[in-house]
Amino acid sequence: MPSPPPAPSPAAFGLDLPALDARSAEHWQRVRRPEVLALFEQHVYGRTPGGFGQPAFDVLATRSDALGGRATRRLVRVTLPRVPDWPGLVLMLHVPNGPGGQPAGRVPCFVGLNFAGNHSATNAADVPIVADSEVARGAKASRWPFDQILGRGVAVATAWYGDIEPDSPNGWRRGLRGAAAPQRHEHDWQPGEWGAIGAWAFGLRLMADYLEQDPAIDPRRLAVIGHSRLGKTALWAGAQDSRFTVVVSNDSGEGGAALMRRPVGETTAKITSTFPHWFTSTYATYGDDPSRCPVDQHMLVGLAAPRAVYIGSAIEDSWADPEGEFLAGLLAGPVYEAFGLHGVGVERWPAVDVPVGHHVGYHVRRGGHDLTAYDWQRYVDFAWRHWRDAAAD
Numbered sequence: 001m002p003s004p005p006p007a008p009s010p011a012a013f014g015l016d017l018p019a020l021d022a023r024s025a026e027h028w029q030r031v032r033r034p035e036v037l038a039l040f041e042q043h044v045y046g047r048t049p050g051g052f053g054q055p056a057f058d059v060l061a062t063r064s065d066a067l068g069g070r071a072t073r074r075l076v077r078v079t080l081p082r083v084p085d086w087p088g089l090v091l092m093l094h095v096p097n098g099p100g101g102q103p104a105g106r107v108p109c110f111v112g113l114n115f116a117g118n119h120s121a122t123n124a125a126d127v128p129i130v131a132d133s134e135v136a137r138g139a140k141a142s143r144w145p146f147d148q149i150l151g152r153g154v155a156v157a158t159a160w161y162g163d164i165e166p167d168s169p170n171g172w173r174r175g176l177r178g179a180a181a182p183q184r185h186e187h188d189w190q191p192g193e194w195g196a197i198g199a200w201a202f203g204l205r206l207m208a209d210y211l212e213q214d215p216a217i218d219p220r221r222l223a224v225i226g227h228s229r230l231g232k233t234a235l236w237a238g239a240q241d242s243r244f245t246v247v248v249s250n251d252s253g254e255g256g257a258a259l260m261r262r263p264v265g266e267t268t269a270k271i272t273s274t275f276p277h278w279f280t281s282t283y284a285t286y287g288d289d290p291s292r293c294p295v296d297q298h299m300l301v302g303l304a305a306p307r308a309v310y311i312g313s314a315i316e317d318s319w320a321d322p323e324g325e326f327l328a329g330l331l332a333g334p335v336y337e338a339f340g341l342h343g344v345g346v347e348r349w350p351a352v353d354v355p356v357g358h359h360v361g362y363h364v365r366r367g368g369h370d371l372t373a374y375d376w377q378r379y380v381d382f383a384w385r386h387w388r389d390a391a392a393d
């Protein structure tokens with residue numbers, strides 16, 4: 001097979017982006033990656049504080065006959081004993097059963113937050129309804145096709161993002177950020193301190209802490225996934241935490257995979273005025289001129305390298321700038337090339353429903369802003385390809 005073409009330069013698309021400066025794998029890992037990570041902390045998402053100590057896990061329920069006997073389901077509360085005022089998150093794990101009606105061996109796992117409560121992702125009557133969710137049981141089940149995913153030998157863990165922080169400008173007072181802040185509910189957030197996306201991303205990392213020690217899960221095969229604002233969150237979690245060996249962004253748009261320097265769809269000015277709590281306050285200062293921001297989103301993709309990243313777009317989702325999402329993946333290519341790998345490996349935006357990519361996968365599917373069975377099919381294919389290759393190394 002001929003080698004794919006190297007990533008083109010941003011100038012080929014009329015873009016003037018901050019330089020990746022991916023001189024070599026060694027330089028990237030030791031010097032440039034820590035610099036870029038610090039820039040994203042300072043200018044976009046804020047710094048994730050340390051000092052939380054070890055999480056505690058409390059298995060609330062296990063049943064081995066979920067999904068008509070095809071799965072074992074566990075509900076686990078994850079708390080931080082050093083942050084006693086945060087009630088924790090409830091992780092819902094579905095693991096495929098082997099022929100003996102129990103999980104057999106360790107399987108890979110997709111890890112993602114949901115918008116409306118664990119009950120919204122399943123029709124199972126015994127998953128408790130989250131009191132402050134307005135969404136009915138099973139209403140979002142199409143976004144969580146457990147049978148389809150488990151049928152591929154992969155587990156799925158999800159939790160409600162509202163457990164970590166309710167999604168409103170003052171939600172932090174009722175979430176982890178408020179419970180852990182130095183001045184608690186009186187805290188006056190400073191530039192560089194974390195926003196809600198940072199807190200949600202930390203929640204994903206707490207889920208990984210649990211999964212690493214669950215006997216049914218292979219801790220080297222965790223994929224982090226998220227849709228839309230939770231796709232931004234998945235990218236930020238994947239940038240920070242190398243336990244996520246596959247990172248999946250679905251329709252994540254502005255503040256996610258879409259390049260901020262393209263004034264298409266949602267812009268920095270729009271997102272920071274509607275959702276100021278998602279980011280550190282510095283990000284809003286670039287609203288009138290994103291070209292002053294020292295990073296752009298191709299660098300966020302590069303932070304996950306050499307781990308695999310998949311960016312999914314939808315052609316009718318113009319608010320998320322599908323082509324801008326593609327370009328961030330494409331233009332992260334030099335970081336992968338520094339590792340001797342290929343990124344997206346194409347020269348232009350592919351046609352609808354034609355998945356492409358090597359270490360950076362990409363598709364733009366027909367339809368609108370949603371996480372669909374088609375998307376999951378691509379993500380699970382891609383993840384298996386990388387997990388198998390890594391096992392063969």
Ligand code: GCU
Binds near residue numbers: 230251253
């Ligand atoms: C809004 C927001 C987007 C976000 C989306 C979502 O449309 O402007 O940035 O991705 O909500 O999370 O569904």
